[in-house]
Amino acid sequence: MRTIILNEPGKFERIETDAPGEPNVGEATVRVRRIGICGTDLHAFWGNQPFFTYPRILGHELGVEVVAVGDGVEGLRPGDRCVVEPYLNCGVCIACHRGKTNCCASLKVLGVHTDGGMRELINVPAIKLHKSETLSLEQLALVETLGIGAHAVQRSQAEKGEFALVIGAGPIGLAVMQFALAAGTQVIAMDVNTRRLEFCQKQMGVPMLVHAGDDETNANRLRELTNGDMPTIVFDATGHPDSMAKAFRYVAPGGKFVFVGLYQGDYTFNDPDFHRRELTLLATRNSTPQDFRNIIALMEHETIDTTPWITHRAAFDEMPDQFPSWLNAETGVIKAVIDCD
Ligand SMILES: NC(=O)c1ccc[n+]([C@@H]2O[C@H](COP(=O)([O-])OP(=O)(O)OC[C@H]3O[C@@H](n4cnc5c(N)ncnc54)[C@H](O)[C@@H]3O)[C@@H](O)[C@H]2O)c1
Ligand SMILES: [Zn+2]
Ligand SMILES: [Zn+2]
Structure with a gap:
């Protein structure tokens, strides 16, 4: 499947990778359809993020569609459109116990500390998917930043x-x-x-x-x-x-x-x-599942209007060529979104 990998600072490469296997218990396989780009991706590209390791598949602001669900997953079915909450928390530390999953003691952010969504399909824990019946995939890709x-x-x-x-x-x-x-x-x-x-x-x-x-x-x-x-x-x-x-x-x-x-x-x-x-x-660090649900509700009720947010768009294959121009605030970039369809 199509994948874009950041091999080292400044060097994206389009490669083919194996599709993920069947989702495990509690997981879902999702098709990545829109990817938002933010300062974290730009820092990874520049190589000035101290905790970053290469090679890495970026992509943590994801508007996705569910393809398959594993055993034990409730409330999600193929075709559902979701945003991925990319904060992979341990579930056992004091912060997780107190509901502060956003600052888990051993937090891993998908697309930052682990390989993310710049590929066609990815398996993720189903509890990290927040769905909406009405929001567009682009709107869903904005939820993480808004969080x-x-x-x-x-x-x-x-x-x-x-x-x-x-x-x-x-x-x-x-x-x-x-x-x-x-x-x-x-x-x-x-x-x-x-x-x-x-x-x-x-x-x-x-x-x-x-x-x-x-x-x-x-x-x-x-x-x-x-x-x-x-x-x-x-x-x-x-x-x-x-x-x-x-x-x-x-x-x-x-x-x-x-x-x-x-x-x-x-x-x-x-x-x-x-x-x-x-x-x-x-x-303040990242956001919580409750923040995701609140944002989706505010967007669904049009209390917040996200129309002005997306200033730049690119197709998946064009992304490596377009990306460097998104590093320059002079281009008026607020949010660039990759269309993977
Ligand atoms: N809390 C979190 O979880 C979280 C998540 C992501 C990013 N961040 C951090 O948020 C910060 C902002 O991110 P961004 O992507 O919006 O960055 P950005 O560089 O696009 O925006 C920073 C803005 O600050 C302005 N600025 C710089 N110096 C200033 C000064 N002295 N006075 C007034 N304005 C000044 C710049 O002109 C710019 O518009 C970064 O430090 C980033 O690491 C925090
Ligand atoms: Zn981001
Ligand atoms: Zn934890």
Whole structure:
């Protein structure tokens, strides 16, 4: 069957691989029909993700169709369209026991730590499939990315009417904004990239924008927008240590600071500054099965509109040639999706 493998950084290859065998107990065989591409795939391609090993079949944002189910699988039948929740958790660690499967102590992400969906067929645990009767395969391929935002907003316990600042308007920041808007918060988007800020406003209806400058100017602008109070929730979706350090001062007293962006290094902050305002600092990672179900319901009820998300498309065989252009934010790429049909 057709497969695309990343042999080493920068080198995709189209190869033929064996089809998977019959699904085992509790598994399903699915046909991969749409694949979303995100920053993780781009980092794998560049070779700057420390935990990445090669060769690897990428693909973790998958819109799939069920082909066969193994024994003991209920509620799924051939023809069902699903999104794959790619977070393969152990089921026995403390995090799994407490329902926090998104941060399992020995988590393996399909298409990141294990071979993923850039191939025709794949066997997956049936409990990792979330189906929808009405969503398109493209919409299903967006659910995983949206999950990062949905989970971050769920962690923040955002309440209607409060000011939520989202720093970084890349795909992850946009996902956060989407759910912060759905939660009824007054969203402020901050980025250094004007084009991305315009996208937030025009395509997603984000009401307030801040073009990031020096931190004094940013803080003054935020004070103006929030009637002098500052935002009660700040999400960092940049992963840039400078921005993350500066952003501490943008949080209102008693507020929350949520790290969505990842920084591969140490991070320090001033304790009195943190204590005086009794801030809450939260990390968020991936998302849970419940987040997947919530997102599917919000999409089915058209509470969230994903039309603006997909900016680039390519056929499966064309992907290796198109992929490098998706590395460049200047092309206006938000989400590229591969059509495997
Ligand atoms: N929590 C999770 O589970 C999870 C999952 C996937 C990705 N991530 C992380 O989320 C982060 C964002 O991912 P992405 O794909 O959207 O990245 P991206 O690079 O496309 O977007 C980052 C945005 O931040 C902006 N930015 C950079 N420095 C800034 C500054 N000083 N002030 C304001 N804006 C600034 C950039 O212009 C860009 O628009 C990354 O760190 C990524 O590793 C987290
Ligand atoms: Zn992704
Ligand atoms: Zn576990």
